[in-house]
Amino acid sequence: MSTALFYGSSTGNSEEIASKIASELGDIEVFDLSQTDVAKINDYKRVILGGSTWGEGELNDDWDEAWDSFKTINLVDKTLALFGLGDQDGYPDDFCNALGIIYEQVSTSGAKIVGFTSTEGYEFDDSKAEIDGKFVGLVIDEDNQDDLTDERIKNWVENIKEEIL
Numbered sequence: 001m002s003t004a005l006f007y008g009s010s011t012g013n014s015e016e017i018a019s020k021i022a023s024e025l026g027d028i029e030v031f032d033l034s035q036t037d038v039a040k041i042n043d044y045k046r047v048i049l050g051g052s053t054w055g056e057g058e059l060n061d062d063w064d065e066a067w068d069s070f071k072t073i074n075l076v077d078k079t080l081a082l083f084g085l086g087d088q089d090g091y092p093d094d095f096c097n098a099l100g101i102i103y104e105q106v107s108t109s110g111a112k113i114v115g116f117t118s119t120e121g122y123e124f125d126d127s128k129a130e131i132d133g134k135f136v137g138l139v140i141d142e143d144n145q146d147d148l149t150d151e152r153i154k155n156w157v158e159n160i161k162e163e164i165l
Contacts, residue, residue: 003025003027004029004040004044004047005031005049006040006048007062008051009032009051017085018083020149020150021048021083024153027165034061039069039073042073042074046078046080046164048082049082054098057093063102071105075110075111079113079114080111081160082099083099083138083139084129085141086140086141087141088122088123089144093125094127095124096128097128099139100127100128103137112163114163116137117156117159138152
């Protein structure tokens with residue numbers, strides 16, 4: 001297999017979203033960063049990265065612990081897709097910032113990044129995950145819009161499938 005999904009999950013929501021994405025994509029491997037060395041990313045040409053935003057717009061604990069190692073990974077010639085979870089009502093000023101933090105790290109890495117999505121249908125004030133009116137990946141709000149999650153995943157996967165598989 002040449003595609004893998006790596007996620008960090010503190011409460012289980014990111015794990016559930018990762019599972020749904022993997023189910024939609026089919027034959028990919030899925031790794032929980034709390035149980036996997038982030039260097040395993042080196043084994044794959046196409047990678048999906050995801051997790052949730054914590055506190056005041058920070059990476060969750062799994063990503064935070066892996067961050068220094070992650071920053072040393074050579075992503076040149078890899079294709080990346082990103083997903084993030086956030087709470088637009090509770091944290092409208094830093095909605096899905098962790099997704100933006102990951103994007104900031106990979107955007108200059110030489111990787112091809114796919115899967116940008118529309119900000120339409122979300123209500124927030126600011127997000128590091130928004131660039132030029134689009135999110136840098138799939139954005140999920142399980143706290144306030146869980147009824148839209150499955151459709152958002154399905155549409156996003158359809159959009160990235162050709163390049164990520």
